Structures are given as C-alpha cells and as structure tokens.
C-alpha cells in the first residue's frame with residue numbers, strides 16, 4: 160500500500176501525515192470559478208462528470224494533495240429521494256420541505272437514488288483513471304441527521320430548530336426519515352465505491368446539536384448502520400466519520416460506529432484529541448479554516464502545533480471545516496510546507 164492516506168487510515172503512524180482539505184475544490188481557486196461559470200450553476204457542475212472531475216483535479220494539480228475528494232454535494236441525496244433542490248447565489252441551498260409522516264412516506268424508495276446520481280458515479284470513474292498514482296480518491300455523503308435538517312427546514316439553519324421540532328412532535332416519523340436517508344446513503348456510498356472511491360467520508364456537520372439519547376439514536380446509530388453495511392459489502396474500504404462539534408462525544412465515536420478515522424472540528428484542542436480520541440484510531444482535521452485567510456506566522460505555528468501534537472499516532476492533516484471563499488491559495492501552499500517541515 161503506497162498511498163499515504165490509506166496507510167494512515169489503516170492505523171499506521173507516519174513521520175509526515177497525508178494532507179488534504181475539506182472544500183479543497185472551491186471558490187477560493189480562480190480555476191474553480193472559471194469552470195463553474197462554464198457549467199452555468201453549481202448543480203449543473205455537480206451533474207457534469209467531465210467538469211466535476213476537472214474541478215476535483217484542480218487542487219491536486221496546484222498543491223499535490225495526498226487525496227482528492229469527489230466534487231458533488233451532500234444535498235444530491237435529498238434530490239434523489241424526490242425533494243426539489245436549488246441554490247441561491249450568495250445565500251445557499253433551498254429545498255422543498257418535509258413536515259410530517261405523509262411527507263416522509265411520499266419520498267422515493269432508497270434503492271431508486273441511482274436514477275438521479277448516475278452522473279456522480281461517472282465522475283468517480285473518470286477520476287479513478289486520471290488521478291496521479293499516489294493520490295487517494297475519497298467519496299462522501301451527508302450523515303442522515305445533517306441531511307434531514309436540510310430536508311425538514313428547506314435550508315441551512317443555525318440551530319436546526321425545525322428538525323428538532325419535528326423530532327419532538329413525531330419521533331416515529333422523524334426516525335422513519337432518518338431510516339430512509341440511512342438506506343439511501345448505503346446504496347449511494349456502495350455505488351461510489353464500485354465506481355472507484357477508495358475511502359468514503361460521512362459529513363455530520365450538525366451533529367453538535369444532538370445531545371444525550373438523541374446523539375446515540377441519530378448520530379451514532381445511523382453511522383454504525385451505514386458503516387456496517389459498507390464493511391460487509393466492501394471489506395477493507397476505510398470510512399472517515401465527521402460528527403462536527405461533537406465535543407466530548409468524539410471520545411469513543413470510532414469504536415461505537417466502526418469508523419476507521421474520526422474527523423475533528425477546530426473547537427477542541429489537538430493535545431486533548433491526542434489524549435482522548437487518537438488512542439481509538441486515526442484522527443483528521445482541527446486546523447481553524449480562518450488561518451487560510453489570515454496566513455502569516457499564526458498559520459505556520461498552528462499547523463505545526465497540530466502536526467506535532469498528533470505525531471504519536473495515525474493522523475491525517477486537514478482543516479476543522481471547509482476552506483472559505485475568501486482564503487488565499489498561497490496560504491494553502493504555506494500550510495503544506497509547514498506540515499511537511501514540522
């Protein structure tokens with residue numbers, strides 16, 4: 160096994176961690192903005208395999224990351240389940256909403272998602288052919304809770320209040336929605352692996368707003384079910400789980416879900432992660448994306464502090480969340496140098 164990312168995910172402690180960035184193909188890159196303009200809009204880009212593969216490759220050509228992440232979006236799954244989806248420039252996603260058990264029952268069957276998502280599999284097949292030999296290919300999906308928050312509210316919400324309200328008003332209907340998304344995600348990620356993804360990542364961006372039993376039922380249990388199904392169908396393909404802002408609940412998350420790696424946001428300290436999360440296995444993330452805007456000595460110091468804190472075990476260098484459109488591409492190169500010289 161030569162790809163650094165696969166070695167780290169298999170539990171190997173490496174002298175230099177593999178490096179990639181969440182949202183590494185994105186608006187901070189002029190070449191991304193040009194291809195996006197060519198595609199028309201964001202969703203047209205997601206469903207155009209040649210252009211989606213092109214923007215996936217752009218940050219690899221520019222920075223030589225150790226991994227490429229498929230260019231797509233977590234909200235393609237709701238669309239494949241029958242929701243209307245559009246993006247409002249400068250604001251974000253909008254979806255038709257689900258408010259009750261009848262809305263959940265009206266969704267398409269989970270195994271029909273391939274009708275809508277076939278173009279995504281084609282993007283992966285192109286990437287599997289075109290990526291450099293040492294670059295690992297990552298597929299992904301949203302975790303059921305995070306996807307459900309968008310399907311219920313019809314948009315991003317700061318506190319996920321509509322989804323919490325639905326969960327309180329009709330817990331069985333809410334659980335049925337989580338189940339439908341869980342099953343769709345198993346079909347989707349399994350097809351991504353068959354198309355060439357070597358690693359898959361589950362993004363639970365809003366996991367931090369689930370507490371106590373809700374965290375167990377709607378963050379841990381769906382992830383465990385998805386990971387178990389994938390491991391059965393595709394033994395040996397590693398899974399990264401990202402229960403963002405899980406705080407104390409990062410501890411033991413890999414063990415209870417079966418994830419090979421836990422991705423960590425930037426609200427916890429790297430030394431704490433080394434002591435409490437890394438003993439369970441590989442960890443990824445933690446650099447505040449703000450450093451990619453600010454740059455300077457702060458970027459170098461923090462990238463090196465994280466690298467050194469996590470050097471004692473398996474580690475994948477990444478940000479704690481996606482790189483922002485106002486980031487300076489030169490800071491990405493500085494970050495990579497800082498990590499490799501730490």
Ligand code: CP3
Pocket residue numbers: 180181182183184185186195201228229230231232233234250251252299315362364481
């Ligand atoms: O990381 C990558 O480079 C791979 C592609 C990827 C995108 N979105 C492309 C994208 C991935 C893995 C995602 C995940 C995603 N999408 C998440 C989970 C991770 C996270 O950020 O918390 C969520 C919640 C979404 C939903 C979504 N997509 C939102 C809320 C938005 C609008 C906010 C924003 O950043 O603009 C998007 C749009 C989106 N997804 C863009 C990109 C590059 C920007 C679209 C554009 O070009 O205008």
